[in-house]
Amino acid sequence: MLDAAFFRRWMTATAASVDREAERLTALDSPIGDADHGSNLQRGFHAVTAELEKEDPQTPGAVLTLAGRHLISTVGGASGPLYGTLLRRTGKALGDAGEVSEAEFAQALRAGVDAVMTLGGAAPGDKTMIDSLVPAVDALSDGFTAARAAAEEGALATTPLQARKGRASYLGERSIGHQDPGATSSALLIAALTEAAGE
Ligand code: ADP
Ligand code: MG
Ligand code: MG
Numbered sequence: 001m002l003d004a005a006f007f008r009r010w011m012t013a014t015a016a017s018v019d020r021e022a023e024r025l026t027a028l029d030s031p032i033g034d035a036d037h038g039s040n041l042q043r044g045f046h047a048v049t050a051e052l053e054k055e056d057p058q059t060p061g062a063v064l065t066l067a068g069r070h071l072i073s074t075v076g077g078a079s080g081p082l083y084g085t086l087l088r089r090t091g092k093a094l095g096d097a098g099e100v101s102e103a104e105f106a107q108a109l110r111a112g113v114d115a116v117m118t119l120g121g122a123a124p125g126d127k128t129m130i131d132s133l134v135p136a137v138d139a140l141s142d143g144f145t146a147a148r149a150a151a152e153e154g155a156l157a158t159t160p161l162q163a164r165k166g167r168a169s170y171l172g173e174r175s176i177g178h179q180d181p182g183a184t185s186s187a188l189l190i191a192a193l194t195e196a197a198g199e
Helices: 004-028 037-055 060-074 079-094 102-120 130-142 144-156 167-175 181-196
Strands: none
Touching: 004 037, 004 060, 004 181, 037 060, 037 079, 037 181, 060 079, 079 102, 079 181, 102 130, 130 144, 130 181, 144 181
16 A cells, blocks of 8 residues: 555655756757756656645645645646646545555556646647656556556657647657656656655
8 A cells, every 4th residue: 555655755756856867857848948947857856745745745745736736836848737737636536545555556557647638738748748658657557666667658759740739849840869867857757656655
């Protein structure tokens, strides 16, 4: 079973990973964006970890809804509302249970990813965070390590795609040949699950 402490570890592991990879995320956002993805997420996840300490939410759902709310309010740009919606919707789907099973979490995360697709209008293949999140939720029934591998593969597979959503889509064919920054950060988010689980 996964408790509030697990979800807190997920958020702190994501924040640490975003800190380590911020320069790379911003570098990926340079040729096909505005070179702010790393700093956007750093600002957001710093706020999330600070608020988690301050408010000390006691259920998995409360941890994720708090995280989502603060991502929305602190991250500028496209990725803030999208990541915020992902975590808020996932948290809402977990309700107020003190512990949730991995299967319940997988189902909730799918609801979160669906909400991101509704909000942003992106489908798989559009060269966005969806290209790593959808394979990750599809693989989650096989465990966190499988989800991590699927997300990383999905992020790498964005390179040959032409962007159809977000800032990168303004470049048309010139977006081809670059890995999507948001798919890359989504792979970090999913990879942090294995750290939270101690795998
Ligand atoms: P901005 O483009 O506003 O500067 P960021 O650089 O923080 O925002 O985030 C860019 C990432 O957001 C992209 O790499 C892409 O993965 C994701 N993204 C942008 N628009 C959408 C969308 N409509 N749906 C899903 N993801 C999107
Ligand atoms: Mg950007
Ligand atoms: Mg921006």
